Amino acid sequence: xxxxxxxxxxxxxNDSGHFETxxxxxxxxxxxxxxxxxxxxxxxxxxxxxxxxxxxxxxEGICGTCGMMINGVPHGRQIAxxxxxxxxxxxxxxxxxxxxxxxxxxxxxxxxxxxxxxDRSAFDHIIQSxxxxxxxxxxxxxxxxxxxxxxxxDYAFDAAACIxxxxxxxxxxxxxxxxxxxxxxxxxxxxxQGQAERYDRVLRMVDTHxxxxxxxxxxxxxCEAVCPKGxxxxxxxxxxxxxxxxxxxxxxxxxxxxxx
Amino acid sequence: xxxxxxxxxxxIGKKMLMAVSGAIGYGFVIAHMAGNFHAFEGREEFNxxxxxxxxxxxxxxxxxxxxxxxxxVLLVAVITHVWMAIDLSRRxxxxxxxxxxxxxxxxxxxxxxxxxxxxxxxxxxxxxHLMHLTLGxxxxxxxxxxxxxxLVSGFQNPISVAVYLVAMAALGMxxxxxxxxxxxxxxxNSRRTDLFFRRLAQASGILLFIGFSxxxxxxxxxxxx
Numbered sequence: 001x002x003x004x005x006x007x008x009x010x011x012x013x014n015d016s017g018h019f020e021t022x023x024x025x026x027x028x029x030x031x032x033x034x035x036x037x038x039x040x041x042x043x044x045x046x047x048x049x050x051x052x053x054x055x056x057x058x059x060e061g062i063c064g065t066c067g068m069m070i071n072g073v074p075h076g077r078q079i080a081x082x083x084x085x086x087x088x089x090x091x092x093x094x095x096x097x098x099x100x101x102x103x104x105x106x107x108x109x110x111x112x113x114x115x116x117x118x119d120r121s122a123f124d125h126i127i128q129s130x131x132x133x134x135x136x137x138x139x140x141x142x143x144x145x146x147x148x149x150x151x152x153x154d155y156a157f158d159a160a161a162c163i164x165x166x167x168x169x170x171x172x173x174x175x176x177x178x179x180x181x182x183x184x185x186x187x188x189x190x191x192x193q194g195q196a197e198r199y200d201r202v203l204r205m206v207d208t209h210x211x212x213x214x215x216x217x218x219x220x221x222x223c224e225a226v227c228p229k230g231x232x233x234x235x236x237x238x239x240x241x242x243x244x245x246x247x248x249x250x251x252x253x254x255x256x257x258x259x260x
Numbered sequence: 261x262x263x264x265x266x267x268x269x270x271x272i273g274k275k276m277l278m279a280v281s282g283a284i285g286y287g288f289v290i291a292h293m294a295g296n297f298h299a300f301e302g303r304e305e306f307n308x309x310x311x312x313x314x315x316x317x318x319x320x321x322x323x324x325x326x327x328x329x330x331x332x333v334l335l336v337a338v339i340t341h342v343w344m345a346i347d348l349s350r351r352x353x354x355x356x357x358x359x360x361x362x363x364x365x366x367x368x369x370x371x372x373x374x375x376x377x378x379x380x381x382x383x384x385x386x387x388x389h390l391m392h393l394t395l396g397x398x399x400x401x402x403x404x405x406x407x408x409x410x411l412v413s414g415f416q417n418p419i420s421v422a423v424y425l426v427a428m429a430a431l432g433m434x435x436x437x438x439x440x441x442x443x444x445x446x447x448x449n450s451r452r453t454d455l456f457f458r459r460l461a462q463a464s465g466i467l468l469f470i471g472f473s474x475x476x477x478x479x480x481x482x483x484x485x
Contacts, residue, residue: 069360069362108354175355176271216272237449240445240447244276244447248263
């Protein structure tokens with residue numbers, strides 16, 4: 001396959017960056033998108049040039065490390081037709097002679113580190129502010145000691161499937177992380193273990209979300225359309241519900257003291 | 261009060277204020293559209309309806325008393341809606357300082373993508389509409405306390421009718437997304453209700469556009485004269 005690639009190249013966080021065009025004819029339809037980039041990088045290395053930097057890890061669609069805008073859609077999802085990650089997008093979805101534009105996630109909260117690599121620490125900060133349950137350590141509890149109704153368990157699992165790739169932020173016209181934040185809020189709100197901290201959690205996590213510089217939700221639902229795990233904007237409604245109740249009944253919790 | 265103020269702290273809280281103020285506007289436009297149909301009953305009935313809006317609740321409240329209560333509620337709703345829209349939009353635009361060279365959307369509708377611009381158009385129309393048929397300073401032949409005359413003479417001008425139709429299309433599009441969005445923002449939506457709220461929003465947008473357009477078109481065509 002012959003391809004023309006327009007790739008965002010940026011030396012570091014302070015570089016202004018620019019697009020560069022590459023041509024390759026060594027691509028096979030069986031290759032994954034990342035393997036295609038590997039091939040292009042091998043040529044760049046052979047020419048003594050800097051290879052294109054991109055994040056990747058498992059290459060099985062489960063870790064959430066890889067991710068880039070491919071022709072204006074995160075993970076090139078629209079091309080594959082079903083939710084997927086960049087590593088699971090295969091070159092057979094492209095045509096011989098195609099031009100592909102590749103960009104990093106664009107968001108104030110996700111600064112570009114290099115080329116297609118962005119810093120997603122903002123997601124960690126949101127999780128650290130409340131995306132957990134406080135469990136006193138001790139002997140492991142008996143299995144099935146806490147009954148969870150099957151539909152609730154399924155709902156919680158669907159929400160917990162988030163791999164934190166950031167496609168929701170990348171697709172959102174407002175670079176909002178409400179799907180990511182809502183997924184964790186909804187996951188823990190559905191389970192008995194999550195109840196104790198439920199309303200403080202939503203206040204803290206939404207506060208952190210806003211403080212990290214993400215935009216607000218305008219209900220475009222682009223996030224759920226590109227989510228490789230198919231998480232529904234139901235979780236955003238759940239978060240809104242919980243925040244509404246928290247606003248009426250709670251005063252703002254103070255930032256939790258670091259105790260570890 | 262502290263609980264109410266706490267809503268303005270987060271983007272979600274601000275969205276809820278948008279949803280509630282939007283819901284007030286939604287209720288208002290439905291009532292307004294229904295009231296407009298009195299135009300088909302002729303001058304006396306239409307003017308009696310207009311007068312009825314001023315005398316409603318008498319003798320318990322003074323003349324135009326309840327009307328002013330409604331006007332103040334609507335004014336507060338409009339101010340809240342516009343204020344929150346500007347506040348949230350500024351933040352949303354700042355959240356992506358470097359734009360994509362190429363950006364595509366997968367499932368958002370035209371109505372969703374044009375909500376901000378449509379909202380601005382509706383606001384400008386609101387100012388014109390009040391100057392046209394309430395205050396009369398944008399009306400060439402305005403007679404106070406004769407709304408039927410003002411309606412019929414105001415819509416003899418095809419340009420004026422065109423402005424109304426464009427504005428009502430913008431309103432229809434706004435509701436086509438906005439009514440569903442209202443339930444989603446307030447957290448009242450879920451998988452079980454999603455399709456219902458989407459259809460409600462679409463039906464609201466289409467029916468209100470048709471309902472509001474009938475009267476000016478009927479005047480222009482001479483059906484109401």
